[in-house]
């Protein structure tokens with residue numbers, strides 16, 4: 001499904017009264033049913049709702065942006081109303097009369113259980129551009145090292161959580177997380193020859209999409225290095241990643257060939273052995 005996964009940070013609706021409600025509960029389904037009834041009673045309009053795992057084991061938190069225009073609801077009244085629902089352990093409410101309300105569960109933000117900060121793709125591209133302006137061609141080395149370090153850090157986390165064997169066996173699925181994280185729509189194609197291990201197709205890669213419309217058309221540096229660091233870290237074998245086609249140069253999508261350095265060495269040895277056999281068989 002290609003539907004934007006928006007992070008609900010805040011809502012703005014001029015002239016409306018808005019609220020953000022977070023309800024922590026031990027019973028996800030029952031709580032949603034009760035919340036629905038309660039919201040319908042006060043005639044609040046639900047703009048968006050999502051369920052998140054809460055910090056405490058077994059608990060979840062329902063997060064709702066509401067339009068409460070004309071309902072006469074106050075923060076205090078809503079808090080008391082939702083806190084009285086069965087199974088509810090905590091409630092936070094933020095409301096505004098002037099049409100702007102911010103998500104009341106603000107900090108910390110976690111991705112996969114780790115503290116996270118989210119950088120918008122255009123802000124990250126601006127950072128990469130500034131590096132190029134200041135350091136010229138040397139920027140590629142800096143960006144490459146940044147990408148590699150981030151990829152290796154992601155690999156360390158995966159190894160810690162899933163273990164070496166499971167991570168290696170599920171590398172393809174794990175590479176899919178580049179899509180979940182918003183880098184690009186990714187797909188892996190198994191290699192068709194000895195030196196071509198796998199090809200990673202990346203549609204709408206943030207880094208190259210920004211370069212596609214520019215005078216200086218650069219191929220990917222950051223993402224390529226990130227994948228290299230991640231694959232190398234997970235497998236514990238040096239990987240090489242080469243971008244074989246790029247949207248910055250007019251292709252429909254970017255594609256990266258991922259090969260293991262050890263494999264290249266191994267294939268050379270296999271070839272050498274088979275050549276030797278061939279040469280022996282002639283005698």
Ligand SMILES: [Zn+2]
Nearest residue numbers: 208246247254
């Ligand atoms: Zn590209």
